[in-house]
Amino acid sequence: MTSNRSVIRTEGIKKAYQMGEEVLWALQGVDTHIDQGEFVAVMGPSGSGKSTYMNMIGCLDVVSEGRVFLDDIEVSSLKPDELATVRNQKIGFVFQQFNLLARTSALDNVILPLLYSQIPDSEWKSRAMHCLELVGLAERSGHQPSQLSGGQQQRVAIARALVNDPVMILADEPTGALDTHTTEEIMTLFTELNDQGKTIVLVTHEPDVAAYAKRQMIFRDGSLVADERAENRRSFNIDDYQASA
Amino acid sequence: MNLLQLFRIAFTALKLNVLRSVLTMLGIIIGVSAVIVMVSIGEGAKAEVDKQIEAMGGNILLLYNDWNDRMAGGTGAVAKLTDGHAAMMEQEIFGIDAATPIVRSNAQIVAGPLNWRAQVEGTNNGYFITRNWDLAMGRQFTAQELQSGETVVVIGKIIRDELFGASDPIGQTVRVNNFNATVIGVLEEKGPDSRGDEQDDVVVMPLKTVRTRISGVSRNNPDQVSYLEVKGADNVSMNYLKDEITSYLRQAMSVRQDQNDPFRIRDMAETLESRAETQAIFNRLLAAVASVSLVVGGIGIMNIMMVSVTERTREIGLRMAIGAKPDDILNQFLVEAIALCALGGMIGIGLAYAITRIMETSYGMATLINPEIVVISIGFSALIGVFFGYYPALKASRLQPIDALRYE
Numbered sequence A: 001m002t003s004n005r006s007v008i009r010t011e012g013i014k015k016a017y018q019m020g021e022e023v024l025w026a027l028q029g030v031d032t033h034i035d036q037g038e039f040v041a042v043m044g045p046s047g048s049g050k051s052t053y054m055n056m057i058g059c060l061d062v063v064s065e066g067r068v069f070l071d072d073i074e075v076s077s078l079k080p081d082e083l084a085t086v087r088n089q090k091i092g093f094v095f096q097q098f099n100l101l102a103r104t105s106a107l108d109n110v111i112l113p114l115l116y117s118q119i120p121d122s123e124w125k126s127r128a129m130h131c132l133e134l135v136g137l138a139e140r141s142g143h144q145p146s147q148l149s150g151g152q153q154q155r156v157a158i159a160r161a162l163v164n165d166p167v168m169i170l171a172d173e174p175t176g177a178l179d180t181h182t183t184e185e186i187m188t189l190f191t192e193l194n195d196q197g198k199t200i201v202l203v204t205h206e207p208d209v210a211a212y213a214k215r216q217m218i219f220r221d222g223s224l225v226a227d228e229r230a231e232n233r234r235s236f237n238i239d240d241y242q243a244s245a
Numbered sequence B: 001m002n003l004l005q006l007f008r009i010a011f012t013a014l015k016l017n018v019l020r021s022v023l024t025m026l027g028i029i030i031g032v033s034a035v036i037v038m039v040s041i042g043e044g045a046k047a048e049v050d051k052q053i054e055a056m057g058g059n060i061l062l063l064y065n066d067w068n069d070r071m072a073g074g075t076g077a078v079a080k081l082t083d084g085h086a087a088m089m090e091q092e093i094f095g096i097d098a099a100t101p102i103v104r105s106n107a108q109i110v111a112g113p114l115n116w117r118a119q120v121e122g123t124n125n126g127y128f129i130t131r132n133w134d135l136a137m138g139r140q141f142t143a144q145e146l147q148s149g150e151t152v153v154v155i156g157k158i159i160r161d162e163l164f165g166a167s168d169p170i171g172q173t174v175r176v177n178n179f180n181a182t183v184i185g186v187l188e189e190k191g192p193d194s195r196g197d198e199q200d201d202v203v204v205m206p207l208k209t210v211r212t213r214i215s216g217v218s219r220n221n222p223d224q225v226s227y228l229e230v231k232g233a234d235n236v237s238m239n240y241l242k243d244e245i246t247s248y249l250r251q252a253m254s255v256r257q258d259q260n261d262p263f264r265i266r267d268m269a270e271t272l273e274s275r276a277e278t279q280a281i282f283n284r285l286l287a288a289v290a291s292v293s294l295v296v297g298g299i300g301i302m303n304i305m306m307v308s309v310t311e312r313t314r315e316i317g318l319r320m321a322i323g324a325k326p327d328d329i330l331n332q333f334l335v336e337a338i339a340l341c342a343l344g345g346m347i348g349i350g351l352a353y354a355i356t357r358i359m360e361t362s363y364g365m366a367t368l369i370n371p372e373i374v375v376i377s378i379g380f381s382a383l384i385g386v387f388f389g390y391y392p393a394l395k396a397s398r399l400q401p402i403d404a405l406r407y408e
């Protein structure tokens, strides 16, 4: 199922936050490896470092120690400008709060990443429309976020994440603000995208959501405590890890 | 991203908050329009003077008796300028086109049931040369009329309109104080002078007629005139002419070495120009004061840009997450500030244009908006945008993507 091409590799990454006198280690040495085409659910109790891990591999924040490789580029040593380019070309973000620009049409929201790319502006509209079709919102392209339901807004955000044809999609609790039915729709969409070959990493608290993924990583207290693929997940029980939070 | 796209983003952002954008621009709008209005009043005054000097035909010297000096000297027997001096100067001094004696008085002019109080100038045909003033109809004085002081008049446009309306005044009789005079000519319309006095409200007669019948003859100086007007030739320096006239008159009036000139010479063009220059300097000073409001406007822009950066921290975080470089964010906010200022500047220019039009049409003030000041003020307000927009934009670009995204 998984090809050999590595999308993410982390080597002993640590992240420290200074809290007054004390130093808080949000990540304390995490080694992970994600190949192209994988669908990973990152789980664990609140405060276990899931978001911190996502921010590191998403090039939104820098590690205190260790190294991060994205598409075989060592991103932990890049400068802000280079990181921006990497984010633009290789990563598509989906956020819990959608983060769409208000009073801006769905189409223009999807076009946004293209503004910062090398792609010629003559292609912008057709690319964005294509992505809106993929998420089933082509006929809503002129709508503004306030005129769309939560699920539709998240679809627009997913279209935006796809528009630069990134190597992976990072989603931090993408269904956290959605009801069960809409959650199912969004997860079905992610599954379809993964079937088409997109690498997807998503953070979630819900086992139902994690069940869509083919692999689950469990964090606790800043460490990776379990990493299992679906085929040998028979003995796996998320509650073992959640309960101790 | 190119500049056009940056401006599109900026205008989209400004459009989302129209009222705030307009209020923010207000300082710039007022500042720019105040500066332009002030400068254009000064420029207008100067242009008006140039027009008057041209109408005057340039090179005019005004010679008049120095009454102050007589009081200072206290002798009472100081010589006065006469029509004889005018005639002699025309012949003796090189570079004089005409030297015209003028006796000034005023009189009641009556034609039928209508009457009008007018300024009367007694002179000769040189008047039409030094004043650069042609006749709209009729003729100048004949030698005979000047010689014997006949009762003939050339009237100004206003007198003609007041007393004759549309009917032909030539050959008509008017009563001047207590004698009848025949209208022989009508002067062309000249309009008000630089002080706003009507120049067309005038009656011109032979010098001798005015002296004997209206103003009366001075016992001490029977040939005395109110003033002399001298028109210099085109290629003659006015300073040279002043020197020549001074030395000629001192000799002709037998003024001793240790005595001051009993007359004054005024260069009309110079006087007008220096008055306009004073006004222009004054207006430039006002413009400088007005430009302080531009700076205040700039601070207003800075303030609102700071608010805008804070308000849109999450947007900044999002843009960074999807690939905006720090410079992209810097440019975005900088262009927004510049767009605000430039737009404010343009509205300010429009407002200034409207104000100057109103001043011209309603208050008769001369104004002149020259293209230079328009370009300068747009450039200057854009510069204010750069200056006051830079710090907020820099602040925005220095945000860490993750901190900006998390901002609540």
Ligand SMILES: Nc1ncnc2c1ncn2[C@@H]1O[C@H](COP(=O)(O)OP(=O)(O)OP(=O)(O)O)[C@@H](O)[C@H]1O
Pocket: A017, A018, A019, A024, A025, A026, A044, A045, A046, A047, A048, A049, A050, A051, A052, A053
């Ligand atoms: N900017 C920060 N400054 C200080 N401490 C931070 C910061 N961000 C995260 N932390 C701390 O790091 C730890 C890990 O945080 P993180 O956000 O990664 O948790 P999480 O697993 O995503 O939790 P949740 O499920 O609640 O989202 C927490 O203890 C948190 O308090």
Ligand SMILES: [Mg+2]
Pocket: A050, A051, A052, A172
């Ligand atoms: Mg989290």
